[in-house]
Amino acid sequence: MLKEGKIILFVMAGTDSSASSRQSSFNSLAKDLELPLEQGCLTIVVLGASGDLAKKKTFPALYHLFEQGFLQSGEVHIVGYARTNLSDDGLRGRIRAYLKGASEEHVSEFLQLIKYVSGSYDSGEGFEKLNKEISDYEMSNNSGSSRRLFYLALPPSVYPSVCKMIRTYCMSPTSRFGWTRVIVEKPFGRDLDSAEELSSQLGELFEEDQLYRIDHYLGKELVQNLLVLRFANRLFLPLWNRDNVDNIQIVFREDFGTDGRGGYFDQYGIIRDIIQNHLLQVFSVWLQWKSLYLLSLSTLEMRKSRFCNP
8 A cells, every 4th residue: 555655564364363273274284394293292391491581482482382272281291490499380370470361261271281390400310300200291191102392491501411411311212202302592602612612512412303493583473474574575575685775774672671681691691692693683584585495395396306316
C-alpha cells in the first residue's frame, strides 16, 4: 500500500494454530526433508536451571513447544540441574513466574514434567544423581530408547568441566536406541584463542554431530521474520542490495538492569555479550543471501547430485 510516498507493508499470519495442525505441519516438513521421525523417551537437561537465561528464555521456549504439541507429556522428561539448593516445586515456582498469559491448565501440566537435581559442575557426585534421575525415567518409560539432550545455559568458563562430567557419567547407554546431544550457548570463549581452545576441548569429548553451538537471539520471532520480509516479498527482494540501501541501523534497548547477571557481565562484559554475538548475528542475517534451506527441495537435490557426481 502506498501512502504519502511511503510504502506500508501488511503481513497476515495464518489462523490455524492448534497443536494438532502444528504437529501435522512439522511431520509433513520432516517427511519432505527426509528426516527420521523419532519416538520414545526424550530427556531434556537444562544445566544452569536456576540462572537468568534458563528462567527467562529456555524454560519458556520449552513450554511453548509443549503447548504447540511438539513435546508430548508421555515422551518427554525435563530435568533442571544447578548448584542452587532447590526442590522440584521451588524450580517450578521460579519458572511459573515467567509463563505469563499462558493457560493455567497447560502450565500446570508442563511444570509436572520438570524435576530438579542439585550438584556441582565439576564433581561426579551431582552428575551421578543426574544420571540416576534420567535412567529411572527411561526404565519406567519402557520404550527401549534413550535420547538425551543437554542444554548448557552456563558461562563458557564451565563448559569443559560440565562436558567432561556429561561424557563420564550421563551418556546415553549403548544398550538402548538413542543419542546424546549437547547445546552450547554464546559467547563461545572470550576471543579467538579461547574459542579455538574451547572448541578443541569439546571436540575431544564429543563428535561434531553431537554438538550444537547456538545464539538464542536468532530464535526471536522478529529476527526470523527478517528472512520472510526479504526473500518472500517481491517488493523488497530486488531492492535489498548495496545499490539501494544507504545504511543499516540496529537499535538495542532493554527496560531492565542486570537483574542477577552482574557476575556474568563482570567476567565477559555486556559489549562482548551483546554486540559481538547477538547484534552481529542479526547484522549477518540482514546481509546474507538466500540460504540453502530456503531453496526448493528439487534445487537441493540437483546440487547434491552435482556435488556427489562431478
